[in-house]
Amino acid sequence: MDQPQLRTLEATCIQEESPQCSAACPIHIDVRAFMGCLAKEDWRGARRVLDRTMPFADIVGRICDEPCRRACKRAETGDPLAVGSLERFCVTTVPMVLKQPRLPAKGGSVAVIGSGLSAMTAALDLARKGRNVVMMTGDEEVGGSLRGYAEEILPARVLSGAVETLDSYGVNIQFGWSLNKEFFDIVRQDSDAVFFDRDCAGLASLPVDCTHPDPLTLAVGNDGCFAGGGTTENGFSIMKQVEDGRRAALSIERYLQKVSLTAQREREGACPTRLHTVTIGIESLKEVQPADPSTGFTQQESAREASRCIQCECMECVKQCAFLQEFKDYPKRLVRKIYNNQAIVQGTRTANKMINSCMLCGQCTVICPHDFPMATVCRSTRENMVAKSTMPPSAHEFALQDMEFSLGEFSAMTRHQPGRDSSRFLFYPGCQLAGSAPFAVEQTYLHLTGHLAGGVGLMLGCCGIPAHWSGRQELFNQTMQSFQAEVNRLGDPLIITACSSCYAVFKEFAPELQVQSLWQILDRMELPERKTAIPPQPMTIHDPCTVRHDPEIRASVRNIIKKLGISIEEQPYSGELTDCCGYGGLMQFANVPLGEKAARAKGLRSDLDGLAYCAMCRDNIAASGRRIAHLLDYLFPAAEQEDPLLRPNPGFSRRHENRARLKQHLLNTLWHEEPVMTPDYKSIKLFIPPQVMELMNTRHILEDDIQKVIFQAEQTGKRLVDPENGHFLASFKPVRVTYWVEYQPDKQGYIVHNAYSHRMILPGDAK
Amino acid sequence: MSNFSFISETEWRCGCCNKELQPRKVNVEYMGSVFNVELMVCPVCGFVLVPEDLALGKMLEVEQLLEDK
Numbered sequence: 001m002d003q004p005q006l007r008t009l010e011a012t013c014i015q016e017e018s019p020q021c022s023a024a025c026p027i028h029i030d031v032r033a034f035m036g037c038l039a040k041e042d043w044r045g046a047r048r049v050l051d052r053t054m055p056f057a058d059i060v061g062r063i064c065d066e067p068c069r070r071a072c073k074r075a076e077t078g079d080p081l082a083v084g085s086l087e088r089f090c091v092t093t094v095p096m097v098l099k100q101p102r103l104p105a106k107g108g109s110v111a112v113i114g115s116g117l118s119a120m121t122a123a124l125d126l127a128r129k130g131r132n133v134v135m136m137t138g139d140e141e142v143g144g145s146l147r148g149y150a151e152e153i154l155p156a157r158v159l160s161g162a163v164e165t166l167d168s169y170g171v172n173i174q175f176g177w178s179l180n181k182e183f184f185d186i187v188r189q190d191s192d193a194v195f196f197d198r199d200c201a202g203l204a205s206l207p208v209d210c211t212h213p214d215p216l217t218l219a220v221g222n223d224g225c226f227a228g229g230g231t232t233e234n235g236f237s238i239m240k241q242v243e244d245g246r247r248a249a250l251s252i253e254r255y256l257q258k259v260s261l262t263a264q265r266e267r268e269g270a271c272p273t274r275l276h277t278v279t280i281g282i283e284s285l286k287e288v289q290p291a292d293p294s295t296g297f298t299q300q301e302s303a304r305e306a307s308r309c310i311q312c313e314c315m316e317c318v319k320q321c322a323f324l325q326e327f328k329d330y331p332k333r334l335v336r337k338i339y340n341n342q343a344i345v346q347g348t349r350t351a352n353k354m355i356n357s358c359m360l361c362g363q364c365t366v367i368c369p370h371d372f373p374m375a376t377v378c379r380s381t382r383e384n385m386v387a388k389s390t391m392p393p394s395a396h397e398f399a400l401q402d403m404e405f406s407l408g409e410f411s412a413m414t415r416h417q418p419g420r421d422s423s424r425f426l427f428y429p430g431c432q433l434a435g436s437a438p439f440a441v442e443q444t445y446l447h448l449t450g451h452l453a454g455g456v457g458l459m460l461g462c463c464g465i466p467a468h469w470s471g472r473q474e475l476f477n478q479t480m481q482s483f484q485a486e487v488n489r490l491g492d493p494l495i496i497t498a499c500s501s502c503y504a505v506f507k508e509f510a511p512e513l514q515v516q517s518l519w520q521i522l523d524r525m526e527l528p529e530r531k532t533a534i535p536p537q538p539m540t541i542h543d544p545c546t547v548r549h550d551p552e553i554r555a556s557v558r559n560i561i562k563k564l565g566i567s568i569e570e571q572p573y574s575g576e577l578t579d580c581c582g583y584g585g586l587m588q589f590a591n592v593p594l595g596e597k598a599a600r601a602k603g604l605r606s607d608l609d610g611l612a613y614c615a616m617c618r619d620n621i622a623a624s625g626r627r628i629a630h631l632l633d634y635l636f637p638a639a640e641q642e643d644p645l646l647r648p649n650p651g652f653s654r655r656h657e658n659r660a661r662l663k664q665h666l667l668n669t670l671w672h673e674e675p676v677m678t679p680d681y682k683s684i685k686l687f688i689p690p691q692v693m694e695l696m697n698t699r700h701i702l703e704d705d706i707q708k709v710i711f712q713a714e715q716t717g718k719r720l721v722d723p724e725n726g727h728f729l730a731s732f733k734p735v736r737v738t739y740w741v742e743y744q745p746d747k748q749g750y751i752v753h754n755a756y757s758h759r760m761i762l763p764g765d766a767k
Numbered sequence: 768m769s770n771f772s773f774i775s776e777t778e779w780r781c782g783c784c785n786k787e788l789q790p791r792k793v794n795v796e797y798m799g800s801v802f803n804v805e806l807m808v809c810p811v812c813g814f815v816l817v818p819e820d821l822a823l824g825k826m827l828e829v830e831q832l833l834e835d836k
């Protein structure tokens with residue numbers, strides 16, 4: 001990721017865009033912050049928000065014509081916020097908190113003609129910036145049209161308070177001028193720039209046409225002259241007076257600095273915003289009415305009214321994603337962290353864990369109104385980390401070794417249908433289904449061979465997605481190449497995938513191969529006669545994240561479920577919006593506790609018993625304690641009639657075992673081939689209590705590893721002994737991780753009491 | 768982690784040599800960084816004990832720190 005890419009990405013996330021109210025406000029008052037302060041009864045804080053942006057807050061706060069109210073998102077579920085009444089409450093009960101400083105004098109004389117609100121604003125803004133300002137008016141008081149307000153709305157003493165304010169910033173106010181040609185000549189001679197407030201009688205008699213100022217700069221025909229304010233075709237708007245005064249002051253600043261009057265002024269005045277706020281599900285609330293309308297809101301009423309503010313933000317992706325919630329940030333800030341992490345040459349790369357915790361599932365991209373590509377960013381960053389050797393070795397090693405095992409001699413195999421030498425079809429169950437439900441793989445295969453003509457081959461292996469997810473592109477490419485070569489060797493049969501990750505990988509990376517989902521095939525086929533009782537009704541479907549963009553597969557699954565007579569209640573976050581179970585992006589390996597959270601969150605999307613059609617979703621949600629079955633459990637029920645909803649998560653060791661046994665079993669029963677020789681250490685028989693098994697699962701220790709440790713300890717006698725209880729403690733480092741096992745010989749094998757591991761290399765270890 | 772001592776009374780004895788373990792300075796290494804630490808070791812064959820709390824505590828912490836360097 002380079003700087004321009006970072007900028008583009010940052011601009012894609014709209015969380016930091018202005019809320020609708022501030023965008024609609026001509027001077028961009030932070031209405032959301034104002035409401036936030038009032039809601040928590042921070043009255044001074046609320047006043048500070050106004051003082052920061054609003055000129056003459058005591059005046060404007062009483063009479064603001066609240067253009068923001070028309071933009072308020074609250075109107076979608078209730079009444080828009082009573083912003084004007086709240087401003088009035090604030091300025092009438094809390095005196096000024098923040099007096100803006102006056103910058104040091106910097107020359108440049110400005111004449112402000114007239115004394116209406118836009119003249120007042122222009123004079124104030126320019127004086128604050130250190131300009132020498134003279135306000136010249138034919139009137140005897142300030143305020144222009146504002147003097148028409150009733151005393152109870154805008155008391156005369158408050159309005160004339162503006163004179164003191166302007167005075168305190170050094171504005172020289174001169175009343176009683178006659179506006180004529182002579183006056184104009186004096187003004188032009190004595191000042192570098194002039195602002196004409198159109199809320200002022202007598203402008204027409206001056207030799208300057210103030211009727212059509214430039215809308216962007218408010219410049220009029222004469223050089224250095226600007227005009228604004230007054231009544232327009234839309235009537236007399238208070239905030240328009242303020243806007244014009246401020247806009248003219250900025251133009252005059254630019255004019256005096258001799259810089260462009262027009263560059264980068266798009267965000268002045270009311271402007272559009274891209275902030276996206278969903279109000280669905282927010283309770284509708286009516287505007288709070290003051291008990292005594294003549295005195296307006298009380299403190300309590302103000303807090304109550306302000307607390308109706310939704311505090312607009314986007315956060316739509318964060319609301320749904322366990323990963324974004326865990327790192328408490330939205331994509332804009334995360335990409336910045338990723339960029340900074342990449343730039344570190346020496347020091348700790350604190351964002352590594354975050355980068356490896358994204359499920360790469362693309363849910364946020366679907367939710368985002370601008371399709372923020374979080375998964376693409378995280379995955380390509382991982383690839384970059386691998387290339388630069390900054391990827392932490394422990395993050396994905398266990399998952400990659402699992403993949404290696406699935407592709408190795410004990411699990412992988414490719415065969416034509418028994419008794420045939422060609423294949424029109426090739427069943428590819430995928431590593432995780434073979435690991436989770438080997439019986440279902442066998443039964444599905446038998447069903448397919450019985451119903452499809454032309455030969456159905458079988459390939460056990462792994463599509464390589466763990467390598468892709470972990471950024472190991474070279475390994476992934478190799479895996480894809482061997483897979484393609486193997487498919488070519490079989491005569492390019494149509495591949496039938498049971499796993500939607502395999503399906504997605506083949507579609508994207510081997511587009512020349514023919515691939516269909518098992519569910520599409522089964523949907524068009526006679527279904528097996530179901531032998532289990534119909535499960536409790538209704539159930540909910542947990543779509544896997546890898547079918548997010550495959551509506552046909554999702555539809556086939558639903559058809560099959562319907563044919564089975566199972567009724568379904570859809571959950572809101574299914575289909576295109578479905579969550580990942582934590583396996584995606586290898587998140588559950590790089591961040592074990594977060595993986596558990598993600599699985600739990602997915603399982604809790606519905607109270608109903610679940611039905612999954614991805615083996616990892618099924619197992620992870622089952623591990624989180626929910627009742628959930630795999631669709632194949634109902635299509636091809638196991639003989640022992642156990643309730644598929646209660647089938648436990650097999651865990652990593654059992655998955656290994658299942659894959660190896662499946663291969664042996666199928667070779668033996670269908671192809672009548674000799675089993676593959678197993679290594680010596682497999683002769684070690686283990687008794688592992690359930691709590692130790694659970695420990696091994698979270699610590700990523702396999703039965704295989706334990707067998708290796710004990711085998712080697714028993715062969716060499718190198719082990720520690722506890723004379724108290726006769727337990728042994730031994731260690732072994734097969735590749736990079738050193739495993740420790742506390743065990744005890746038993747009549748038929750070994751009881752495992754504990755297992756742990758470390759990566760630190762001890763003296764005498766191979767490096 | 769360098770120059771830290773992780774010695775503590777232990778029931779474990781070397782099964783090979785039938786000796787009590789004794790504190791000894793050893794070098795452990797990860798990602799190119801070497802640390803000289805005191806661990807419980809068999810005085811005869813040099814078998815080094817890494818107890819569970821060390822492996823899952825300080826050692827893991829240092830491993831992860833080094834991986835992010």
Ligand SMILES: [Zn+2]
Nearest residue numbers: 781784809812
């Ligand atoms: Zn010894």
